[in-house]
Amino acid sequence: MVIRLSSDVDQRQVEFISLMLQKSVGGMHAEVCDQCGKCSSACPVSKEIEGFNPRQLIARVALGKIDELLADEAIWTCTTCLKCRERCPEEISPYDVILVLRNLAYRAGLNYPGVYDDFINGILERGFISEPQEVRARGGGRLSREALGLPGVNGPKDMAVFRGIVEKIIEAGKGN
Amino acid sequence: MTSLEYALFPGCVASVREFGYELAIRNVFKALDIKLRKVEDFSCCQPACLVHSIDYVKGLALTSRNLAVAEETGLPMLTLCSSCYGNLSRAKHLLDHNSDLKDEVNDLLAKAGRTYRGDVKIEHVVTVLHDESMLPILEKKISNPLSKLKAAPFYGCHIFMPAKYSKFDDPEFPHKLDDLIEITGAESLDYNEKTSCCIGCGSFFGEVSEEASVLLSEMIIGSAKEKGADCIVTTCPFCIMQLEIGQIKLREQGKDFGVPVIHYVDLLGLSMGFKPDELGFDLRRINMEPVVSRL
Numbered sequence: 001m002v003i004r005l006s007s008d009v010d011q012r013q014v015e016f017i018s019l020m021l022q023k024s025v026g027g028m029h030a031e032v033c034d035q036c037g038k039c040s041s042a043c044p045v046s047k048e049i050e051g052f053n054p055r056q057l058i059a060r061v062a063l064g065k066i067d068e069l070l071a072d073e074a075i076w077t078c079t080t081c082l083k084c085r086e087r088c089p090e091e092i093s094p095y096d097v098i099l100v101l102r103n104l105a106y107r108a109g110l111n112y113p114g115v116y117d118d119f120i121n122g123i124l125e126r127g128f129i130s131e132p133q134e135v136r137a138r139g140g141g142r143l144s145r146e147a148l149g150l151p152g153v154n155g156p157k158d159m160a161v162f163r164g165i166v167e168k169i170i171e172a173g174k175g176n
Numbered sequence: 177m178t179s180l181e182y183a184l185f186p187g188c189v190a191s192v193r194e195f196g197y198e199l200a201i202r203n204v205f206k207a208l209d210i211k212l213r214k215v216e217d218f219s220c221c222q223p224a225c226l227v228h229s230i231d232y233v234k235g236l237a238l239t240s241r242n243l244a245v246a247e248e249t250g251l252p253m254l255t256l257c258s259s260c261y262g263n264l265s266r267a268k269h270l271l272d273h274n275s276d277l278k279d280e281v282n283d284l285l286a287k288a289g290r291t292y293r294g295d296v297k298i299e300h301v302v303t304v305l306h307d308e309s310m311l312p313i314l315e316k317k318i319s320n321p322l323s324k325l326k327a328a329p330f331y332g333c334h335i336f337m338p339a340k341y342s343k344f345d346d347p348e349f350p351h352k353l354d355d356l357i358e359i360t361g362a363e364s365l366d367y368n369e370k371t372s373c374c375i376g377c378g379s380f381f382g383e384v385s386e387e388a389s390v391l392l393s394e395m396i397i398g399s400a401k402e403k404g405a406d407c408i409v410t411t412c413p414f415c416i417m418q419l420e421i422g423q424i425k426l427r428e429q430g431k432d433f434g435v436p437v438i439h440y441v442d443l444l445g446l447s448m449g450f451k452p453d454e455l456g457f458d459l460r461r462i463n464m465e466p467v468v469s470r471l
Contacts, residue, residue, distance in 0.1 A: 044373040047395075048388035079378025080225045081333035082262075086347050099229060106230035113383055119226055123238075127219035129188045132195070137458045148199050148456065153191045154216045156288075162219065164287035165241065166227065166234045 033058045039084035039094045045077055052077050054084045054094035061097055070105040076113050117170055124163050127155030178307045181211040182254035182299065183246050185264075187413070188220045190256060194413040196456020200441040201256050201301065203454050208317065210304075212254065217245045221260040223334075225377040236277070237284040239267040243298075244290040252297035254304060256441060258412035259377075261300040261344070262334025268298060269340070300335065301441055302411050303344065306352045314359050319449045321361025324470040325407070327443065328365045328400035329353040330419070332412035333373035347371065356440060357409055360447035367403045369396040376418035386425070393422025397433045406466045407436040409443050420461040436464050446471060 039054040040046050046053055052074055060069055069075060078098045085093040106112055122129045132153050134142040145152065156162035190197045205212050221239060222228065228235030243264060246253040255261050271278040272294050282291055305314060331353055336344040345352045350371060357364040375392045378384035397419060400408050410416055419437045426433060438460075445455045446467070457464045 044375055044392060045378055045384060045388070048391045049384065073383050076229075076383040077378060079373055079375045079382060079384060080223070081373035081375075081377070082338050083333065083373065086338050099224065099232060102229040103232050112230060113381065115381060116226065116230065119381065123220050123222075123227075128192055129220055130192050132192045135193060135195075135459050138460060138463070139458050143459060145195050145198075148195065150195055150198055150202075151214055156219050157217050158288075161288045162241075165237050165284050166231070167287075169227065169231055169234060 033062060033090060033092050035059060036089065038087045038089065042083035042087045044081060044083070045079055049077060054078075054098075058092060058094055058097060061101075066101075066104070069101055070108055070110055075101045075105065120166075120170060124166065124169075125159070127159070127162060128153065178210070178304055178310050179252050179299075180209070181213060181251055182304075183215045183249045183251040184212040185215075185218055185221070185242065185246070185253045185255045185260060187255055187257040187260040189413040189417060194417060194459070196459040197256055197413050197416075197439050197441060198456075200439065200445050200450075200455040203450060204441050204445045204448065207448055207450075208310075208313065213249065213251060215245060215249060218242050221255075221257075221263045223259055223263050223377060223381075224266070225381045229381075233277070233280055234284065236267050236270065237281045239263055240271060240281050240292045241285055241288060241290055243268060243296050244285060244292045247293055247296045252299050254299050254301070256301045256411075256439065257414065258300070258332030258335035258410070259414050261298065261411075262336075264298045265344075268294070268296070300344070300411065301439075302335075302352050302356060305356055305440075305444070311359065314356075314444070318360060318447045320447055320471065322443070322447050322470065323361045325362040325467065326365055326404050327357050327362045327407055327409045328367055328403065328405035329357055329370055330374075330396065330400075330408050330410045330415060330437075331371055332410055332415045333371075335411055353409065353411060353440060357443065360443050362443065362447075365400070365403045365405055367399045367405070369399040372396055374412075374415040374418040376414045379418070389418075390422050390425045390429075393419055394426055394431065394433075397423060397426075397435050401433055401435055405435060406470060407438055409438055409440055411440060413439065423462055434463060434466065436460065436462050436467050438464075438467065 035055055037055045043054050075098055082095050085095040119129050132145050134144045137143045186198050222235055227238055271281060271292060285292060331350055336347045339347045354364040375384055375389050379389035416437045423433050442455045452468055
């Protein structure tokens with residue numbers, strides 16, 4: 001069985017997906033998926049979460065059900081381990097397709113996981129996901145980097161300049 | 177050929193929370209006469225599960241900025257994290273094979289006064305130590321062979337996925353971490369989940385439920401324990417955090433596995449005669465007795 005991209009899909013979305021895929025995987029071999037299921041059998045998330053299935057996800061893309069997919073929590077459930085990409089005999093890569101769908105959902109102003117904003121704000125503030133913490137020690141008390149003789153964590157020297165790279169990234173996703 | 181000096185890229189997890197590994201790598205590499213330069217200007221590697229997921233090109237620009245910073249030092253980059261290695265290698269591969277994308281990323285980097293050229297070398301602790309020039313040196317430095325210890329290698333997913341980008345090892349039947357474990361005198365075990373994903377990205381950043389994440393930890397740790405593992409040895413601080421927290425949650429459910437999860441630099445350090453506290457063992461969430469009692 002060969003599934004081809006349906007002609008009902010919004011052409012701009014197809015162009016965006018194709019462009020993103022070209023950027024990410026150097027161009028898909030063809031818009032074909034044999035539905036062999038190697039991606040799903042490799043997927044660690046599929047093992048534990050019923051309903052998360054990369055093979056079906058590609059079939060839904062091929063059938064043009066993009067709007068439905070963009071609103072589906074499933075696209076944010078992928079753990080990005082890349083096993084599906086590694087094992088796909090057609091180099092279609094559900095992983096890359098999922099990243100593209102996430103990018104589309106963000107541009108469409110749809111929900112993405114709330115923790116993204118927390119982590120991204122952390123990176124915009126100091127370059128890392130958080131300040132160095134004081135960690136509970138097995139022997140009691142708390143240990144800091146300084147207590148272990150480790151140098152401080154500085155992050156980018158000029159944070160304003162650093163933030164310029166990803167200017168307004170959070171606001172853009174909220175349709176502002 | 178191994179370099180005599182590297183630009184150390186510890187990554188977020190080892191910088192802000194799991195800094196026992198930064199202590200271990202600094203102590204172990206000093207004893208191996210390999211210098212690690214602290215570079216002030218690095219940021220988070222920017223994993224594919226974060227900014228890339230909402231803005232692919234900006235995400236790549238954040239990753240590539242670190243590559244540009246490393247290029248300015250003229251040194252190869254060294255990371256101790258499977259995810260950092262995978263993300264940095266992936267960005268390098270994509271930019272080196274697509275000049276339009278590279279131009280687009282460089283336009284963004286120009287705002288931060290940087291340019292990605294493409295001549296940086298990215299290394300992981302395992303790739304450096306597995307170099308043929310290093311193996312005889314390691315053998316000489318091992319003063320305390322760990323012959324009583326059985327270790328289950330856990331490679332971490334991003335280190336070799338996809339193999340097309342990173343060329344780290346065979347993604348289905350890897351051997352480099354196993355080889356390095358055997359050098360310390362410990363036994364490297366074969367088990368089902370050796371090349372599994374810890375699912376850390378999905379549970380920290382994504383929508384993987386805690387229940388699913390704990391079930392996966394149980395599968396990995398249970399599989400290692402069944403083969404008689406005294407500990408799990410990884411290439412990644414994020415995997416360690418995930419598998420330790422998973423075990424704490426499992427203990428709350430009455431399933432106490434008690435399998436310490438350590439980084440390869442810890443194992444090597446022990447075989448070179450370092451004391452557990454010189455390797456940051458005091459920061460571990462799981463009791464290290466199964467390892468320490470077999471030294």
